[in-house]
Amino acid sequence: MATSDTYARTRRNSLTESLLGILGPMPKQSSGRPATDGEGRLLVDGELVESSSGERFENVNPATGEVVGQVADGSVADLERATEAARRIVDTHSWSADGPFRRHCLEQLADAMDRHIVTLREALVTELGSPVRLAAGVQVDPVPDKIRHIARLAESVTDTTEMPDDARGPVVQGRRIEREPLGVVGAITPWNIPLDIAMAKVAGALAAGNAVVLKPAPDTPWVPALVGRLAAEETDLPAGVLNIVNSSDHSLGARLTADPRVDAISFTGSTATGRKVMAAAAGEVKKVHLELGGKNPSIVLDDADLEQVVPLAAALGCFNTGQSCILPSRLLVPAARLSECVELAALGMESVTVGDPWDGGTFMGPLVSALHRDRVLAAVSEGLTEGGRAVVGGSEPGVGPGYFVRPTLVADAPEHGSLVQEEVFGPVVALQPYEDLDDAVRLANGTRYGLAAYVWSSDEQRAGAVASRIRAGMVGINGGLSTAADMPFGGVRHSGVGREWGTAGVEEFLELKSIAVTRFV
Incomplete structure (x- = not known):
């Protein structure tokens, strides 16, 4: 047991460092304390x-x-x-x-x-x-x-x-x-x-x-x-x-x-x-x-390195405290390896460091307000009432004087339940098993949203084929994200109309005028 505990602790620490690496280095110029003189006009x-x-x-x-x-x-x-x-x-x-x-x-x-x-x-x-x-x-x-x-x-x-x-x-x-x-x-x-x-x-x-x-x-x-x-x-x-x-x-x-x-x-x-x-x-x-909004699926294909991918894919749902429309809030994993994936996803969520946003070791800060914290906790509570099982976290607030919640992983959430179908906008990930590739695509497309999706696989061509079947404005393969200045950002269906950034993001603000001049020859 001691060896197992030591391995889990070492693995968590490694995952924590990987997550902090995604954020980038600690900025050299920072006072390390809250601002008190922001512009108010x-x-x-x-x-x-x-x-x-x-x-x-x-x-x-x-x-x-x-x-x-x-x-x-x-x-x-x-x-x-x-x-x-x-x-x-x-x-x-x-x-x-x-x-x-x-x-x-x-x-x-x-x-x-x-x-x-x-x-x-x-x-x-x-x-x-x-x-x-x-x-x-x-x-x-x-x-x-x-x-x-x-x-x-x-x-x-x-x-x-x-x-x-x-x-x-x-x-x-x-x-x-x-x-x-x-x-x-x-x-x-x-x-x-x-x-x-x-x-x-x-x-x-x-x-x-x-x-x-x-x-x-x-x-x-x-x-x-x-x-x-x-x-x-x-x-x-x-x-x-x-x-x-x-x-x-x-x-x-x-x-x-x-x-x-x-x-x-x-x-x-x-x-x-x-x-x-x-x-x-x-x-x-x-x-x-x-x-x-978005209710974005993260599909881990059966050929992926589950031990490496599943914890990371789960923890990414806590990026920006889950307060981003493009984050993966649904984790789709092979049903044949469900128990293993639940354990790995839990490890990922437990690797998320929560606390003082000025601390360079913090991956996740508070939610933006008490009102929003209460909304997120109520959404989790509803999902658990519908049959979901809190593997990590739950519907109790986090520690500290601010508006903190705990990273939350929910298994067994019903396919048509609120945690699968509705945007929570907090660090809450619903884990869904799929039977085969067609079932994975069906589940991925099984909400009214279509903003972003993520596919993980050791075979980029196979992942690309899956990406082409997902109804979403943006798909990231093996961690890719379409958030650069020259890439159009936006979704389909209930996730929106139009695009931002890139040439398309400027053309959104233009009208076309056709002019024809008749000349007699």
């Missing part, structure tokens, strides 16, 4: 301002439950002013016609973010509870280069395409296709990845020549407000091109969606809210881009 028509109402709301550190600052609570009047400023730019300014200037401004913003990267990173760790290594490796530090990639597209995305002449007897039609911006884009962003997601929308829309009104989630307000300060103080962005209105009033998002001055809405959030956004936009028949 709105960016409206080029000015950094307090709310017109004078109201502010509290920003809370989820690792401790303590209030760390105050943020201007944007009002209807502030949103009105921001929307009017964006409309003015679209209707009267040369912004949309000057691709080189748009590139210049976006590159200025990226450079400013690099100069203030520690401030941005520490604000995110403080208000989201993201481990500092995750913030540096994924959440914050890569974003400036992603913006630069999009900035380079600003000079070419609106190029005209000349088409071959259409000759019809004595008449010739000269033809071309022009690309032009949509106009005013309303961007509504979530709290879980507050910088990257906001910049996917802002950079894509601005590169295409639009003006933007950004309504961030109130749970993580400092990061977008800091972007507003950098835009106002360290770039040549014309006043009104970018407006950022933090608010605790969720109805502002609905107001922005229905506003006839707004030509398009780009929303990231839950599928339930996405449906409401689509319905609200229908009254004005405006373009809608939606990046919604």
